[in-house]
Every structure is written in C-alpha cells, then in structure tokens.
Amino acid sequence: MLVYKMTKNRVEAGSEKRHETLPNIRRLNRQELGELMAALGEPSYRASQLHRWLYSNQALDFETMSTFGRKLRQRLASEWSIIPATLAGSESEFLDEGSTTPLSTAKFLIRLEDSELVESVLIPSEERMTACISSQVGCPLRCAFCATGQMGFRRNLLASEMTDQVFLLDSEAIKRHGRGLSNIVYMGMGEPLLNLDNVFESIRMLSEADYNFSISEKKITISTVGLPAEMERVARSGLKTKLAISLHSADQEVRERMMPVAIDVTLDRLANAISSYNAMTGQPVTLVYMLLEGINDSPDDARKLARFARRGLCKINLIDYNSIVTLKFKQCCDSSKNMFIQRLLDAGLLVTVRKSQGASINAACGQLATRPAR
Ligand code: SF4
Structure with missing residues (x-):
C-alpha cells in the first residue's frame, strides 16, 4: 500500500476537502481560462494574469492573487480549487547501503488529482540536469519490452500535470544538486504524440520567456514510436523542440514483434514521415535503438539500421536494455555492442551511446510503471 508523503509547500491543509467539492482550475487550458474570465465579465488580460499566477507563481490560493480585486478573488475561490500534482515518493540509485552517488539518478512517484500515479526521472550529469516526464498514465501501445506498456492505458495527462512534474523535479534538482533543470524529455510513461494538444500546451507553458520557470524549446525533446x-503536426507547430523516434529495429518483422504499432506504421511509412519532418523543420531526428541480445544486435541488423537512417536526416542513439523481471529480453554483450557501433560509424553515421542510468531503481528506459515507492 502506498503511503503518500505530501510536500508541505505544495498542498495546503484542506485542499483534499476542496477537491471533493470544487473543480480544479488547473484542469482548464489557456483558452478555457480566457472563456472563464469572459464569462465572469472580466477583460481578456485577466486570463493571462490568472495563467501567470497559476504557472509562474504557482499560487495555491486565490487570496494571494494580488493583481485581482477582492470580489474576483472571492468569486474564483467560491467556485474553484487549485490542486497541483504532488510528490508521493522517491528512490535514488545507491552506491553502498545508504550512500548515493553525487550524480545519482532519482525516480519520483507523482500523485495526480484523481490519485492516479505516474513516474518522472531526474538524470543529473556534469553538463546537464534532465527531467524525463510522463505524458500518459500507462500507455496503449504495448511495446513488448516496456513495463509501462504492460500496464495498459488509463488516461492522458493534462498539460498542468506535465508541467507540475517539471516544477517538482526542478525544485528537487536545486535541493539535491544546487542547480535546476537544463533539459526536459517527454520520454517517461506514455506516448506523447497520442496526447499532443496537452503536450503542446505544456511546452508553451514551460517556455514562457518571463515565467519563473522558463526553458528554451530547443532544450526539450519529444520522444515517440513514430x-x-x-509527427507532421509537431513539424507544423513551429516549436523548436527536438524529436526522438524509438526505432529499435530496422527489420519490419522484428519491429512488429517488438512494437505492435509497427504493423500499421511500417518502416516505409516511417521513413517517409521522417523525410517530411526533416524537410518541414530543417532538423534531424534521433533514432533511438535499444540493443537486445539475439533480437536486433547482429551485423545484419546494424546494416539495416544504417540503410534506414540514410533514408532521412537521422542521428542514432544506442541505449542499453534494462532488464524487467517479468519480461524475457536481455541486454546485448559488449562485443556485439562494439561491433554494432563500429558498423554504424563505418557507414558514416553520427552515433551516440547512452550509458544506462537508473536501472537499479527501475528508472531507466522502458522500466517505468507505477508501483509503490520506498
Ligand atoms: S515504449 Fe513508449 S510507446 Fe511503447 S509501450 Fe512503452 S511507453 Fe508506450
């Protein structure tokens, strides 16, 4: 059974009670806040002020909204509550019993308004401080190697539930490492492109130039199965975010076995979509490829991957598989991995190899699934 450790500064006494009786204003997107203010007979700039109070100042009480008159504050407070997502628990990678590495990856269990849970991961390094955030509770795509996929799909996250993960991890990063987030990846639980309106809305909130938390769109990566x-909507959005595509095999049959979505989105369709994305944005995509022993790590697999990558403007990011007890896959050995990397380099491709972080706390790629945190 989960025991939630609420952080005092984000949840006020009595908020649970208000939650039962009044709707949460953080469910409204920017446009709906505008409609709300219009319905209250307020000028349109009030909606921008309210948005700023909620997502820049992260106000938890309408009384603190000092740019509003008393009547408006009281009216809002009588009809709405403010309930952010909260931290329900965390785990860090351990070196020895009780001691964490200075740059330990940490996983956070986040409780949503309706008590659903998602996980977010803080990945510190010398150069970066990355938050990996979730976009759905569970995921409908059921990739064979992924713990989230085994949970099934429960619901999409609201934009504010995604930004709350970022705000919570930013303050944890400052607390633990003395510096805030430098990068955000939408790569936690769920397929972000199946919740695109809310993902767009959250990115716009996080990159508001003069909000207390503000990050460049260029430091944000959206990860998708493709x-x-x-992908075309992302390209047309005008956002400067990066796009990562979980490829995992450039063999149609193997990819279908690993990722059921590949039955519909064949490699040919995906290659065309990547080319269109390249043409529309002028940007490359990153092909994420998880090496699995005996499944996608042979010389022939490397050759197929190189051929696929050359059909568009693509970089390659190789990642290790992190074992999940209930699943049968295995990480590939170092010699296969080195051979694989060399073949891609020989083909003239830009390859990065990501060292797996967070595997010991099930915080690494493909391992996120909500379960009790210690
Ligand atoms: S890998 Fe991503 S898309 Fe596939 S089931 Fe897991 S969360 Fe969903």
Whole structure:
C-alpha cells in the first residue's frame, strides 16, 4: 500500500476537502481560462494574469492573487480549487547501503488529482540536469519490452500535470544538486504524440520567456514510436523542440514483434514521415535503438539500421536494455555492442551511446510503471 508523503509547500491543509467539492482550475487550458474570465465579465488580460499566477507563481490560493480585486478573488475561490500534482515518493540509485552517488539518478512517484500515479526521472550529469516526464498514465501501445506498456492505458495527462512534474523535479534538482533543470524529455510513461494538444500546451507553458520557470524549446525533446500524422503536426507547430523516434529495429518483422504499432506504421511509412519532418523543420531526428541480445544486435541488423537512417536526416542513439523481471529480453554483450557501433560509424553515421542510468531503481528506459515507492 502506498503511503503518500505530501510536500508541505505544495498542498495546503484542506485542499483534499476542496477537491471533493470544487473543480480544479488547473484542469482548464489557456483558452478555457480566457472563456472563464469572459464569462465572469472580466477583460481578456485577466486570463493571462490568472495563467501567470497559476504557472509562474504557482499560487495555491486565490487570496494571494494580488493583481485581482477582492470580489474576483472571492468569486474564483467560491467556485474553484487549485490542486497541483504532488510528490508521493522517491528512490535514488545507491552506491553502498545508504550512500548515493553525487550524480545519482532519482525516480519520483507523482500523485495526480484523481490519485492516479505516474513516474518522472531526474538524470543529473556534469553538463546537464534532465527531467524525463510522463505524458500518459500507462500507455496503449504495448511495446513488448516496456513495463509501462504492460500496464495498459488509463488516461492522458493534462498539460498542468506535465508541467507540475517539471516544477517538482526542478525544485528537487536545486535541493539535491544546487542547480535546476537544463533539459526536459517527454520520454517517461506514455506516448506523447497520442496526447499532443496537452503536450503542446505544456511546452508553451514551460517556455514562457518571463515565467519563473522558463526553458528554451530547443532544450526539450519529444520522444515517440513514430506516428506519421502526429509527427507532421509537431513539424507544423513551429516549436523548436527536438524529436526522438524509438526505432529499435530496422527489420519490419522484428519491429512488429517488438512494437505492435509497427504493423500499421511500417518502416516505409516511417521513413517517409521522417523525410517530411526533416524537410518541414530543417532538423534531424534521433533514432533511438535499444540493443537486445539475439533480437536486433547482429551485423545484419546494424546494416539495416544504417540503410534506414540514410533514408532521412537521422542521428542514432544506442541505449542499453534494462532488464524487467517479468519480461524475457536481455541486454546485448559488449562485443556485439562494439561491433554494432563500429558498423554504424563505418557507414558514416553520427552515433551516440547512452550509458544506462537508473536501472537499479527501475528508472531507466522502458522500466517505468507505477508501483509503490520506498
Ligand atoms: S515504449 Fe513508449 S510507446 Fe511503447 S509501450 Fe512503452 S511507453 Fe508506450
């Protein structure tokens, strides 16, 4: 059974009670805040002020909204509550019993308004401080190697539930490492492109130039299995975010076995979608490829990957598989991995190899699934 450790500064006494009786204003997107203010007979700039109070100042009480008159504050407080997502628990990678590394990856259990749980991961390094955040509770795509996929799909996250993960991890990063977030990846639980309106809204909130938390769109990566129509929407959005595509095999049959979505989105369709994305944005995509022993790590697999990558403007990011007890896959050995890397380099491709972080606390790629945190 989970025991939630609420952080005092984000949840006020009595908020649970208000939650039962009044709707949460953080469920409204920017446009709906505008409609709310219009319905209250307020000028349109009030909606921007309210948005700023909620997501820059992270106000938890309408009384603190000093740019509003008393009547408006009281009216809002009588009809709405303010309930952010909260930290329910955390785990860090351990070196020895009780001692964490200075740059330990940490996983956070986040409790949403309706008590659903998602996980977010803080990945510190010398150069970066990255938050990996979730976009859905569970995931409908059921990739064979992924713990989230085994949970099934429960619901999409609201934009504010994604930004709350960022705000919580930013303050944890400052507390633990003395510096805030430098990068954000939408790579936690769920497929972000299946919740694109809310993902767009959250990115716009996080990159508001003069909000207390503000990050450049260029420091944000959206990760997807590669859904062509939605990739086109990302390209058309005008956002300067990066796009990562979980490829994991450039063999149609193997990819279908690993990722059921590949039955519909064939490699040919995906290659065309990548080329269109390249053409529309002028940007490359990163192909994420998780090496699995005996499944996608042979010389022939490397050759197929190189051929696929050359069909568009692509970089390659190789990652290790992190074992999940209930699943049968295995990490590939160092010699296969080195051979694989060399073949890609020989083909003239830009390859990065990501050292797996967070595997010991099930915080690494493919391992996120909500379960009790210690
Ligand atoms: S890998 Fe991503 S898309 Fe596939 S099931 Fe897991 S969360 Fe969903």
